[in-house]
Amino acid sequence: MGVVIAEHVRKIYRAGETEVEALRGVSFEIAAASFVSFVGPSGSGKTTLLNLIGCLDTPSAGRLTVCGTDVSTLGRSAGAGFRGQEIGFIFQDFNLLPVLTVYENVEYPLLMVRKTPEAQRRERVLRLLDAVGMLEQKDKYPDQISGGQKQRVAVARALVTEPKLVLADEPTANLDHATAALVIALMKRMRDQFRTTFVFSTHDPRIVGEAEIIHTLEDGELTGSTSQGGANG
Amino acid sequence: MGKIIKIAVRNLLRYKRRTLLTATLVTLGVVFVLVFTSIAGSFKQMMIGQITDSMLGQIQVHRHGYVAAIENLPLNMNLKPQAYGRLEEIIRQQPEVAAYSPRIKFGGMFSNFAETTNIRLNGVDPAREFATVPLLPGRITSGAKALDRGGILIPELLAKGMNVKVGDTVVIVATNQSGSVNGKQFKVSGVLESATGPGGRDGYVHIDDAAELLRMEQPEISEVAIKLKDFGRLHRVEKRLGAALSAELNPMGKPLFELHTWEKLSPFFSIAKMLTLLTLFIKVMLIAIVLVSIMNVMVMAVYERVREIGTIAAIGTPPATIRAMFLVEGLCLGLFGAIAGNVIGTVIVLIVNASRISFEFGRQSGLILKAQVSPPDLVAVSAIVVVVSILASLQPAFKASRMEPIKALRHV
Known part of the structure; x- marks a missing residue:
């Protein structure tokens, strides 16, 4: 069974009497431990789709199942609980908390969301920081590290709770090409190491090819899916 | 957290x-x-x-109705010996009471043999009065910080106005309850600094002298001032003592006593x-x-x-x-x-x-x-x-x- 199953998912935004259909009945399935990219021009519905998968928003119609749960009707608290348990997020602007060190940023979901015991927390955070190559920078604050390093910390933060699914909305948009390639490679390596499903959106043609499965969105419709045959296991 | x-x-x-x-x-x-x-x-x-500690006391008990007429210092509203005896008995049962002092309050004429003026006086037992209002001795600016029989403590304004000094002999003339006038010589034993508030410009004589001057066979008490061990318990004592006193009725079935805390007696409140x-x-x-x-x-x-x-x-x-x-x-x-x-x-x-x-x-x-x-x-x-x-x-x-x-x- 897929980690994400979308069946005729629609999303309509209303502003006064104006209706904008951001997603027009998309259907797809994402298998466990796959490395999937949604591509398409700005306004094609990539971010909307990732928000729906990430339970940050609810579909207007259709059925969306994430990690075995129908997320179409999750409330605010239930949604927060579900995200904390099942999903990791990587943001375009890294979104590290500026008052926390690198170590504390990665520790945050375990401490404030999962309430993991100290010893277990420490072991996992150090392991993740080591895996993303940020162990030596663990006591630095976000404003003391580079953009690429910030995104590596964000990857570690997304993975520290051992989620089944990691969502990354334009994770390389604010990085130069070399750093972007490194971050994508890191995400792939993490997928291989932790068997986590990675779903990211991008409109950067330089990294599109890094995905193993590419879904193309145009005007809210899924216009094509390509498998590039990468190893996902 | x-x-x-x-x-x-x-x-x-x-x-x-x-x-x-x-x-x-x-x-x-x-x-x-x-x-x-x-x-x-x-x-x-x-x-x-x-x-409270220089003249008023923290609580005062009078015969019912006395305070309403206090400006006239009505001798006919004093507590008779039997009533005072009952009052003393009730006060002694209160563990919070540190000291109490019976007073005879009366008005009279003060004469230095050359001039005469009005004076308000308190007849007190000096030891009990000083225990109840411990700052009173401190108000004696000249003379001994004591009050013996035959002595009088006079307010400083009167002393200045009448040009009287410690050791001088003066005469107090007062009308008693039945209307007869009596006079008695006193020796000025001290001059009192004035204090703000009711009773702050009163003079003091010994309670036995007051009874003699007013021709009382036994002292009839105008008021009893009370000092508590802990001022913070004022209202608790007011309630408890008030309840005990309200049970005491006169032959007409009305309350015999009235109790007031300093708050009801002083405008400073x-x-x-x-x-x-x-x-x-x-x-x-x-x-x-x-x-x-x-x-x-x-x-x-x-x-x-x-x-x-x-x-x-x-x-x-x-x-x-x-x-x-x-x-x-x-x-x-x-x-x-x-x-x-x-x-x-x-x-x-x-x-x-x-x-x-x-x-x-x-x-x-x-x-x-x-x-x-x-x-x-x-x-x-x-x-x-x-x-x-x-x-x-x-x-x-x-x-x-x-x-x-x-x-x-x-x-x-």
Whole structure:
């Protein structure tokens, strides 16, 4: 069974009497431990789709199942609980908390969301920081590290709770090409190491090819899916 | 909770200048309230002490109806020996009573053999009177700090006006209950400093001399002044003693006694009430300062950190935890202001005391202000600041916890 199953998912935004259909009945399935990219021009519905998968928003119609749960009707608290348990997020602007060190940023979901015991927390955070190559920078604050390093910390933060699914909305948009390639490679390596499903959106043609499965969105419709045959296991 | 506190403190330190300004404002408010409360409270207590311990007593018991006619000092409303005996018995049963003093109050004519004027006198048992109003001996500015039979303590204004000195012989002429006039010679044994309030310009003679002058076979008591072991238990004793006295009825079935605390006998009580009201007003001002300043900071904090709130909400932080983060931030700010304010306020009060500031109260001068910071005041002011800080943070905290992560993440 897929980690994400979308069946005729629609999303309509209303502003006064104006209706904008951001997603027009998309259907797809994402298998466990796959490395999937949604591509398409700005306004094609990539971010909307990732928000729906990430339970940050609810579909207007259709059925969306994430990690075995129908997320179409999750409330605010239930949604927060579900995200904390099942999903990791990587943001375009890294979104590290500026008052926390690198170590504390990665520790945050375990401490404030999962309430993991100290010893277990420490072991996992150090392991993740080591895996993303940020162990030596663990006591630095976000404003003391580079953009690429910030995104590596964000990857570690997304993975520290051992989620089944990691969502990354334009994770390389604010990085130069070399750093972007490194971050994508890191995400792939993490997928291989932790068997986590990675779903990211991008409109950067330089990294599109890094995905193993590419879904193309145009005007809210899924216009094509390509498998590039990468190893996902 | 430790982590939430750590994050809250770091977020406060992130905007150092703003945090410092707000904390300073709260600190100043606390300092002002503390210093005002200490000085006004101490002034009030000192004045109450001056009034009750130098002439009035803390509680007075009279025959029912006496106080309404007290300006005339009606001898026909004195307590007969039997009633006074019953009253004494009841007072002695009160464990909180430290001392009590029976008085015969009467008006008379004061003559230095050349001039004559009016005088209000208290016939007292000196030992019991000095125990009940212990500041009375301190008011004797010249002469012995005692009152023997045949002696009279006269108020200083009378002494000056009539040109009478300690050791001089004077005559007191008084009308007794049946209307006959009697006179008696006294030797001026001391001159009393005037005190503000009822009875502050009265003279004193020995109770046996008063009874003799008024031709009483046995002293008939106008009032009994009472001093308590603990002034803080005034109202408890008032209630208990009042209940015991109200059970005593005259032959017509009406109450025999009436009891009044100093509050009902001295006009200073209105001033004391005003001081209490002013203190309350100052505390309300403090609440307003803390509420506005902390709410302002927390609203700004939420507005500036919308994307951060979106991030932590997106990664699964429960709304209650987000709420707690902002509440603790406001609480830390208030707590810092309260602690700093308490420390600075206490130091200022100590400096005020070390300066030995003196003031006048009525005709009493050279009273040294001894401001005291009481632990209950420290706790009360701190509690106000802490509670108001939390209240001020509630709206911003709820706003933060209710933010849609998707909208918050889009915020620019």
